[in-house]
Amino acid sequence: MAPLKASPRPAVVPPPAPIPVTLTVNGVERTLHLAPWTTLLDALRLHLELTGTKKGCDHGQCGACTVLVDGRRINACLTLAAMQDGRKVTTIEGLTTGDSLHPLQDAFIEHDAFQCGYCTPGQICSAAGLIAEGKATTDDEIRELMSGNLCRCGAYPNIVAAIRQAMTIAGPKAEGAP
């Protein structure tokens, strides 16, 4: 048997240097030094230890990672932290003011709009974005424009009811909302 030839070792490429990224998260400016492939979601959860924002699918399919960037809702799992440099990020932790809950949070409690709660931070941030966008008026429109947030516990009817209530109260707009 021919001796096994050692295959040439792949050249070791040094990892790219971390890049500085400055985000204003829930009103506080934070500068991080991150590997380029750090998603906004991982920056929030792993580097800033804001674990309210959840990782469900990590592929844009569930909405658990929804946060507001400059007041608009996006999926934090499908953007790089570096791409959001200089922007304002609002997470579920930033929706409360002092000790009082955001009207959406009150409404979710009042309507029992969750069971396990895993999807809830994403649902609430998404709903805050929906209210700021101002495109939904009917329940059907709420359902359609909240379709990017899945709930495995099936709390949908109560989620819609909670959002409708918060919408009529016309709660304070999310920070930086247009």
Place this chain on the structure above:
Amino acid sequence: MRSFTYARADSAADAVGRAGASGTAFVAGGTNLLDLMKADVARPGGLIDISRLPLDRIEETAGGGLRLGALARNADTAYDERVQTRYPMLSKAILAGASAQLRNMATNGGNLLQRTRCYYFYDTATPCNKREPGSGCGAIGGVNRIHAILGASDQCIAVHPSDLCVALAALDAVVQVRGPDGERSIPFAEFHRLPGDRPEIDTTLRPGDLVTSIDLPAKGFAEHSTYLKIRDRASYAFALVSVAAGLELDGGTVRDARLALGGVAHKPWRDPEAEAALIGKPAAPDSFRAAARVLLRDAKGHEHNSFKIELAERAIVRALSEAADRKGASHP
């Protein structure tokens, strides 16, 4: 994700210049590219972030149409008042796609260049000629429920997943491109290609080409148009079959017609013969069915997707009937 370098382009020229290095890719919204990088399907060594280039405006063109910036977000395009009133089928198509969060991120240029959702393309443990030329096609003889019924090849039967592009095809949009050799215009029908024996190539763009805008001609079929999307659930799902339909009517007679299908081929499917079959005919289900049969004359099903042929015929009749009946609605 594998490691990569990141740089932000500060002008279109800078972006095109940087794209010269092999293994680099533009990132705009990131919603398709980052997903594919996580799945290890896309493996760029360097990302060029184009998302802040000033190509995000929607402007009037000299010819009475609209220029949609390549970096305008899908949501901002769909909710633009001029798009809603002059091109309602386009607004409706965008709002039928993805979710509110994704539409806030996704750009018009990125939407054009999104890749197929074929399950085998995403699964690096299976053969796929599009992902790895020459490895075979997992979908032919595999599970092919979402695959093509028109224009496929024996190498690839994938479909293009975009909704926006179906409306752009119907509207005869023109893609404006800036590349290493300067600027050029690509008619929408020539932008995406059929798989043939090079299924790894989706479009006629050349390496380093940057899409700068998408131009809509003045004619928007605003009076009689619609976008109909048929899918497995009511929202947040890709099309099994979709139809962009536009009619110009003279009384009850069709004077001009546009018909483009999504979910059936490697590119938005338009057929001049099917459109010609509508001209001069009464705007009625019989004429619509006859045109649908012309469009579907060469349709070929696979083990799990033959249902799409009849589904497409019915969807065409329904979309054209809706377009004939009323003004295109701007909400889904």
